[in-house]
Amino acid sequence: MTGKPDYLIALFNSVSHVIRAERILNGQGIPHKIVPVPKHISSDCGVCIRFLPEYRDQIIQKLEGKTEIIEIREL
Structure with missing residues (x-):
């Protein structure tokens, strides 16, 4: 991939971690x-x-210590 990616994605172990992260990000x-x-x-x-x-x-x-991001990848 060349240049800056359009998006990044954060990967989590479970849907419950994604939902927890979403609540935190919405609140912020x-x-x-x-x-x-x-x-x-x-x-x-x-x-x-x-x-x-x-x-x-x-x-x-914002997510540190509240939910675990497994990996962040370029998309």
């Missing part, structure tokens, strides 16, 4: 969207959180 007003995990990336948890790259650090900071 951080734009994001729950989307299906692309099959070429993982088949463990069916959904992930998609967001713009400029929110990466803010999302990591």
Whole structure:
């Protein structure tokens, strides 16, 4: 991939972790969207959180200690 990615996705172990993360991000007003995990990336948890790259650090900071992000990938 060249240049800046359009989106990043945060992967979690379970849907309950995704929902917990969504509640936190909604409360902080951080734009994001729950989307299906692309099959070429993982088949463990069916959904992930998609967001713009400029929110990466803010999302990591807000979720730290509240829910575990397994991985952040470019999309």
